[in-house]
Amino acid sequence: MNEDKRQPNETASDRAARRRRQQKATDRVCVTAAALVITLVLLLGCVFSLTGQDKAYSENENRWLAGKPRLTFSSLADGKFMKDAETYFSDQFPLRDRLVRARTYIAIFCGQSERNDVYIGKKHFLFEKPAAYEEERMNATLGAIDGVSRRYPDVRSFIAVAPNASEILPELLPHNAPRQDQTAQIQKIYESLPEITSVDLCAAFKDAGHRDRLYYRTDHHWTTAGAELAFRKIAEIMGLDTRGSSYISYPVCSDFQGTLASSAGFFRAQDTISVIVPGAELKYTVNYTDEKITRPSVFDLSKLSQKNRYEVFFGGNFAQVRIETDADSERELLIVKDSYANCLVPMLLPYFKTVIMVDPRYYRGNFDQLMERETVTDMLWLYNANTLLTDTSIAARM
Amino acid sequence: MVFSSTVFLFIFLPAVTAAYYVIGHALTRRMTVKNGILLAASLVFYAWGEPVYIVLMAISILFNYFIGRDIDLARQEGNARRAKTAFIFAIVFNLALLGFFKYFGFLTENLNAWFHLNLRRFPLPLPIGISFYTFQILSYVIDLYHDRIRVQKDLLSFALYVTLFPQLIAGPIVKYRDVAEQLAHRKESLYRYSRGLTRFTVGLAKKLLLANTLGAVYSTVQAQGAAATGLLGAWTGIVCYTLQIYFDFSGYSDMAIGLGGMFGFRFNENFNYPYMAQNVTDFWRRWHISLSTWFKEYVYIPLGGNRCSKLMNVRNLMVVWLLTGLWHGAAWNFILWGVYYGVLLTAEKYLLGNALKKLPRPAAHALTLLAVAVGWVLFSAPTLTEAVSYLGSMCGFHGLLDASARYLFTTNLPVMLCGALAATTLWKKPLSRLSPRVVSRAKIVALPLLLILCVIFMISETYNPFLYFRF
Known part of the structure; x- marks a missing residue:
């Protein structure tokens, strides 16, 4: 045994007791020190919360942040003031965006591979969780689509439902991540619409050479390459003569971090957005019907300096957009669509004298009056599977 | 608040x-x-x-x-x-x-x-x-x-x-x-304040880091419905809930005891590693101690306690546990949960007590945890039929694996293991190998870090990306 030289008279139990006392004293000092550091953190949080500059808008969350709550007797009595104060302090908390990012890294460190319903896949690829096929909702949607095609039997109707990244790139999904068989879901949709000519995009996408270039890694949309592949398939089915047309894509930005990156709080990857300019000689005007604005281009390059750069295509989603071209064609195309179409439609322009885009999520007009007014020859339903599977606006509006 | x-x-x-x-x-x-x-x-x-x-x-x-x-x-x-x-x-x-x-x-x-x-x-x-x-x-x-x-x-x-x-x-x-x-x-003192604040921090971490994370797993399982949940999914779910409710509740108790300490108050302990219990009676000596002692003192003993005939004692037990169940909420599943414990405790006292004592400790421990987990199924289910159906899932009546079971299990296994360590005394074992001095010093870094982690978790819960607006 190791004798303590300084106190030779001390017995073993005395020594143990003395050590325990010393250890206890050390522990008291350490706990006190820890508590003082914690107190300091709380005080700093308090000072910065109260004195920090308020932010009005959160780009990552795409929403307005809460401002200072208003103190009135009624807001105090019904508790609104307290709820507003809670939201205010957490919305304006110092370093909020960084804390959210840190949370995502902690989740990944702990073996989790999703945040806010976004899968964090391999190679920094992010995926929207695929939606399930809900019979009741889909019956309503498909009934509405079928109804339109039956009301206008003279109009050639087409439907193209794009699979999402999770269907085309399953090998990049997190290990074991539950997914949906979108190929089967889309097949089921097509089979429910026997009157409408369907465009099978799943097979074309699965056979493509660079499947990982068809979708953005940080956004839930397809890339221009994905849209181009879909366009060729659609053109083939619609009988458009694309021989002799050249489709050169120009990269317009290389630091795109889309909605999935924001949702997951995961900003490791950056994407490139390219645009394909419709035929060089083609002249056209883009008319935003509700907004009563006419623009000379399908691209809104000002959006490239904003957070959601996918809006470079048509400037985002609008209820109704009407494009007049000087194309040598008598056909007039109506597209009922979601945001996937925004990137594809420019490629369709050289084949139609008029293209009208309707987004049922924002459209508040009367669809049948629109059909009466226009001389539509072709109609295309263009959606991605996740949007169509969760959509309620077609059933409500069409 | x-x-x-x-x-x-x-x-x-x-x-x-x-x-x-x-x-x-x-x-x-x-x-x-x-x-x-x-x-x-x-x-x-x-x-x-x-x-x-x-x-x-x-x-x-x-x-x-x-x-x-x-x-x-x-x-x-x-x-x-x-x-x-x-x-x-x-x-x-x-x-x-x-x-x-x-x-x-x-x-x-x-x-x-x-x-x-x-x-x-x-x-x-x-x-x-x-x-x-x-x-x-x-x-x-x-x-x-x-x-x-x-x-x-x-x-x-x-x-x-x-x-x-x-x-x-x-x-x-x-x-x-x-x-x-x-x-x-x-008497307030700097040390009492410090012990209180650090205890509060530990409780906050139990709530935010463990209970909320584990709770999200159980919510996912519950949302898919018991009929669509296989064996693995059901067990993953109930293990997570079992850990969640402990960390949630004992975390609140830690925070309360800690906050009291910061202002010089000394409250009695409310939890004592309940999942280390060797039998159900032992579990209730360790779980929500302030409630069970309250019922013992103000209901059970005034009714005659165990100083009466066997029959009266059984009645007293059942009354106490019916009330305990009812105290947790006005719903049939809480009543059933209370009665379930009344029956278990009576059985332990009069029928199985000696048999249980002869079991090897790990077996007794496992059996206790099983009884508690089944109790939590009754406690947490939205309806009684759903509870029965969930127990069926745990027995494999709805298949072994559902679509998300493997994913839920593997991605949450590290959190579940952390939870299992922290809910038992197992976490103390590796620490006991270190010198106590090192452990003490580590607290200066570890406890503030725990608070910062809590803040990260708390703030990111309020992160609400709103994407479906003209995206």
């Missing part, structure tokens, strides 16, 4: 602590001032969530304060009858308040369904913490009547006892006699 919110952590707590120690401790050095500050803070804390019910609480405080004085006066005058009348009135009044706000809706709903009546329902929200503070008040009234404590003549102290914010909304249930002395005399 809840402890795990920015307003509490960064505004309320610093403000109250500063007021208490600067005004109460340094400037005036008077207990009345300190108690006044804590009372004001507690009222703000309570009103934050439910401003209207502050009136109910005030009525409750005033009523019980005065009836306490009356019982005391009557006894001093030797008027036993008046003391008894006042006592019974007090019990009835308190239980009636609790009954009306907590159980009236449930009662009318069932009466209407059984007898095809059309009794009027009052869809009132449950006043926060009413189950806890009513039981605290009852401990005062009952002990006072039985002459176990002296009457509280200071209204401020009595109001503070009822409303004290650390344990106001989620316990522990502090008996009056345990804090009576502390309301008038308590």
Whole structure:
């Protein structure tokens, strides 16, 4: 045994007791020190919360942040003031965006591979969780689509439902991540619409050479390459003569971090957005019907300096957009669509004298009056599977 | 207000602590001032969530304060009858308040369904913490009547006892006699403050880091419905819930005990590693100790406890556990959960006790955990049929693997393992190999880091990306 030289008279139990006392004293000092550091953190949080500059808008969350709550007797009595104060302090908390990012890294460190319903896949690829096929909702949607095609039997109707990244790139999904068989879901949709000519995009996408270039890694949309592949398939089915047309894509930005990156709080990857300019000689005007604005281009390059750069295509989603071209064609195309179409439609322009885009999520007009007014020859339903599977606006509006 | 919110952590707590120690401790050095500050803070804390019910609480405080004085006066005058009348009135009044706000809706709903009546329902929200503070008040009234404590003549102290914010909304249930002395005399010190604050931090971490994370897993399983859940998914779910409810509840208790300590109070422990229990009786000695001792002292023993015939003892056990179940909420699954424990504890006492003692320790431990987990199925299910169906899933009646089971299990296994270590005494083993000095020093870094992790988790819960707007 190791004798303590300084106190030779001390017995073993005395020594143990003395050590325990010393250890206890050390522990008291350490706990006190820890508590003082914690107190300091709380005080700093308090000072910065109260004195920090308020932010009005959160780009990552795409929403307005809460401002200072208003103190009135009624807001105090019904508790609104307290709820507003809670939201205010957490919305304006110092370093909020960084804390959210840190949370995502902690989740990944702990073996989790999703945040806010976004899968964090391999190679920094992010995926929207695929939606399930809900019979009741889909019956309503498909009934509405079928109804339109039956009301206008003279109009050639087409439907193209794009699979999402999770269907085309399953090998990049997190290990074991539950997914949906979108190929089967889309097949089921097509089979429910026997009157409408369907465009099978799943097979074309699965056979493509660079499947990982068809979708953005940080956004839930397809890339221009994905849209181009879909366009060729659609053109083939619609009988458009694309021989002799050249489709050169120009990269317009290389630091795109889309909605999935924001949702997951995961900003490791950056994407490139390219645009394909419709035929060089083609002249056209883009008319935003509700907004009563006419623009000379399908691209809104000002959006490239904003957070959601996918809006470079048509400037985002609008209820109704009407494009007049000087194309040598008598056909007039109506597209009922979601945001996937925004990137594809420019490629369709050289084949139609008029293209009208309707987004049922924002459209508040009367669809049948629109059909009466226009001389539509072709109609295309263009959606991605996740949007169509969760959509309620077609059933409500069409 | 809840402890795990920015307003509490960064505004309320610093403000109250500063007021208490600067005004109460340094400037005036008077207990009345300190108690006044804590009372004001507690009222703000309570009103934050439910401003209207502050009136109910005030009525409750005033009523019980005065009836306490009356019982005391009557006894001093030797008027036993008046003391008894006042006592019974007090019990009835308190239980009636609790009954009306907590159980009236449930009662009318069932009466209407059984007898095809059309009794009027009052869809009132449950006043926060009413189950806890009513039981605290009852401990005062009952002990006072039985002459176990002296009457509280200071209204401020009595109001503070009822409303004290650390344990106001989620316990522990502090008996009056345990804090009576502390309301008038308590010693604060830097070390007590420090121990309290660090204990609070540990509790906060249990709640935010473990309980909320594990709870999200169980919610996912529950959302897909028991009929669509296979064996692995069901077990993953219930293991997560078992851990969640422990960390949630014991985390709140840690926070309450810690906060009390920061202001010089000493509350009894409420949990003692319940998942280390060797049998169900042992489990209930370790789980929500303040509630089970309350029921033991104020219901079980007055009914005769075990100093009576076997039959009466079984009745007493069943009454206590029926009430325990009902205390947790006005719904059939809580009642069933209480009865389940009544039956288990009776069986352990009279039928299986000796057989269980002969089991090897790991087997007894596993059996106890199984019984507890089955209990949590009853406790957490939205309906009784769903509970039965979930038990079926745990037996594999709905298949072995559902679509998400493997994913849920593998991606949450690390969190579940962390939880299992922290919920048992296993985490202490690797630490005992280190020198105690190193462990102490590590606290200086680890505890503040734990707080920062809590803040990260708390803030990111409020991150609401809103994407479906013209995207």
